[in-house]
Amino acid sequence: MEQVLSTPTDFLTFVFVLVCLGLILFFIYFGRKRPLFNLRDIPAFRHFRREVDLAVEAGKRLHISIGRGSVNDLPGGAAFIGLTILDRCARAASNSDRPPMSTTGDGVLTILGQDTLRSTYRSLATEQRYDPTNVRLTGLTPLSYAAGAMPTIREEQITANIYAGHFGTEIALLTEAGERSQSLTVAGTDNIPAQAVIYATANEPLLGEELYAAGAYLGAGPAHTASLTMQDIMRWLLVAVIVVGAILKLLGILS
Amino acid sequence: MKRVLPVTNAIIAIVSGVIVLLGYFFPGAFQGIQSVLVGWAIIIAAFALLLGIYNLAIVHWKKVGAEGQGNLYSVVLLVSLIITIVVVGFSGPTGSWSLWVFNTFQVPIEVSLLAVLAVVLAYAGARLFSRKPKWHTILFLVTVLLVLLGSVPLFLIGEIAPLSALRGWLSQVPAVAGARGLLLGVALGTVATGIRILIGVDRPYGG
Numbered sequence: 001m002e003q004v005l006s007t008p009t010d011f012l013t014f015v016f017v018l019v020c021l022g023l024i025l026f027f028i029y030f031g032r033k034r035p036l037f038n039l040r041d042i043p044a045f046r047h048f049r050r051e052v053d054l055a056v057e058a059g060k061r062l063h064i065s066i067g068r069g070s071v072n073d074l075p076g077g078a079a080f081i082g083l084t085i086l087d088r089c090a091r092a093a094s095n096s097d098r099p100p101m102s103t104t105g106d107g108v109l110t111i112l113g114q115d116t117l118r119s120t121y122r123s124l125a126t127e128q129r130y131d132p133t134n135v136r137l138t139g140l141t142p143l144s145y146a147a148g149a150m151p152t153i154r155e156e157q158i159t160a161n162i163y164a165g166h167f168g169t170e171i172a173l174l175t176e177a178g179e180r181s182q183s184l185t186v187a188g189t190d191n192i193p194a195q196a197v198i199y200a201t202a203n204e205p206l207l208g209e210e211l212y213a214a215g216a217y218l219g220a221g222p223a224h225t226a227s228l229t230m231q232d233i234m235r236w237l238l239v240a241v242i243v244v245g246a247i248l249k250l251l252g253i254l255s
Numbered sequence: 256m257k258r259v260l261p262v263t264n265a266i267i268a269i270v271s272g273v274i275v276l277l278g279y280f281f282p283g284a285f286q287g288i289q290s291v292l293v294g295w296a297i298i299i300a301a302f303a304l305l306l307g308i309y310n311l312a313i314v315h316w317k318k319v320g321a322e323g324q325g326n327l328y329s330v331v332l333l334v335s336l337i338i339t340i341v342v343v344g345f346s347g348p349t350g351s352w353s354l355w356v357f358n359t360f361q362v363p364i365e366v367s368l369l370a371v372l373a374v375v376l377a378y379a380g381a382r383l384f385s386r387k388p389k390w391h392t393i394l395f396l397v398t399v400l401l402v403l404l405g406s407v408p409l410f411l412i413g414e415i416a417p418l419s420a421l422r423g424w425l426s427q428v429p430a431v432a433g434a435r436g437l438l439l440g441v442a443l444g445t446v447a448t449g450i451r452i453l454i455g456v457d458r459p460y461g462g
Contacts, residue, residue, distance in 0.1 A: 010279075010280055013279075013280070014280045016446075017276075017446065017450070020446055020447065020450055021450050021453075021454070024447070024450055024451070024454070025454075028456075070300070071300075072293075072296055072297065072300060074445060077441075077444065077445030077448045077449065078441075078444075078445075080448050080452065080457065080459055081444075081448060083459040084457060084459075104307075106307070107300065107303035107304035107305070107306060107307030107308070108299075108300050108303040108304075108307075110303070110306070110307040110310055111303050111306060111307070112459050112460065114310075115459070115460060116459055119261075119458075132310065132313075133310070133313060133314050133317065135310070136310060136311070136314050137307035137308070137310050137311045138311070140304075140307075141361075141365065143365045143368040143369065143372075144365070146368070147368060148311075151328070169372065169376070170368075170372060172372055172375045172376050172379060173368070173371070173372060173375060175379075176375050176378075176379070190441045190444075190445070192434045192437055192438065195437060197376065197379075199395065200376070200379045200380055200383050200395070201375075201376075201379040207437065208436070208437040208439075208440035208441060209440030209441065209443060209444045210440075211444065212440070212441075212443075212444025212445075212447060212448060213444075215457075221456070223451055223454075223456035223457070224451070227447035227448075227450065227451055228447070230447060231440075231443045231444060231447050234443055235439060235440065235443055238439060238443075
């Protein structure tokens with residue numbers, strides 16, 4: 001009978017995924033006309049949107065770094081957020097003389113980045129703007145990736161950098177390169193030690209789940225706002241479960 | 256064709272994603288096909304790596320042709336790439352010549368960058384206070400200092416037992432609690448991203 005859910009943990013995980021899916025679909029349906037909840041202010045996104053506008057006006061470039069997380073593994077989640085940001089930036093800068101560029105540390109992400117740019121330009125009927133070298137693989141190890149991306153920040157007249165994906169502590173080299181070129185650095189990652197580094201080195205750090213809110217804050221559609229609402233609800237639910245569990249354990253009811 | 260291809264891409268991606276996900280919950284029914292799909296994904300990822308290296312070579316080839324200061328570095332990169340491909344091609348990935356190239360060039364350069372990284376982090380820590388003079392910045396820097404002082408024996412003083420104990424408590428109680436809170440947010444964000452891709456709202460594959 002291996003065809004059924006093998007353990008209670010599997011069952012709970014399956015139910016959890018179904019509940020998340022149900023909540024997202026619910027909020028997409030009921031939030032079509034206007035969002036059910038207002039988004040709180042995250043300064044990083046506010047500043048980044050302003051820099052995007054300035055970059056378009058000044059004819060400068062945006063740099064989106066989508067990290068080196070493999071899409072075959074957990075870090076792929078953060079990388080997909082980077083791809084969403086790349087899409088939003090390409091749309092916002094569609095009138096600019098200099099299209100946004102992206103650096104990656106993984107072959108699959110390079111192809112996905114190129115595909116994202118191509119799809120975006122196709123949907124805007126500006127396919128001639130697509131240049132595959134605007135998405136660059138700069139290195140395959142953490143430090144070679146950082147070393148390869150640093151000259152890009154310096155040489156390409158970058159006005160704002162957004163690092164969204166899986167990074168390690170090597171992100172300090174990238175944020176430092178952004179700082180030296182006097183461009184804005186917004187950074188978010190799924191890696192906890194790298195988040196501490198980001199807090200110390202980036203102009204605008206995105207901590208914890210803030211990175212995953214990027215789509216909703218950059219206007220990627222109602223599904224992003226719906227999934228953000230789902231995350232908020234599930235987070236409070238999990239917090240309640242953890243607190244109740246801790247109290248029950250303190251009282252000796254749970255072993 | 257331009258309309259059919261994105262829809263076909265989306266259907267293939269969604270069906271494959273759902274099958275791989277169900278393989279974790281219903282191994283008896285889906286594990287066989289899940290293994291096949293994951294195997295294909297690994298093979299495709301290997302080809303993607305080759306395309307990525309081609310992209311790297313093209314970018315630097317263009318730089319060599321353009322005027323600028325970075326030309327020399329691009330020439331060095333292209334020459335190194337060709338030499339490495341030839342050496343590994345003849346010697347094999349674990350051959351003595353391949354390992355020599357790796358140990359003589361790659362490892363020392365990356366270790367040097369690690370040393371630079373340590374300096375950058377120390378500098379960033381010092382600069383943080385002037386850039387973000389808030390109470391949580393002070394808390395951050397004081398915690399870093401306490402953990403550093405509690406981690407190593409001090410010059411002429413040796414190990415300070417209360418500091419070591421404080422370091423242990425900081426890294427095991429507040430740090431773990433904070434990290435778990437952050438991980439909770441990251442995990443929920445990852446689930447939400449995965450679901451958006453599975454229902455076809457996000458299509459990072461040209462769909």
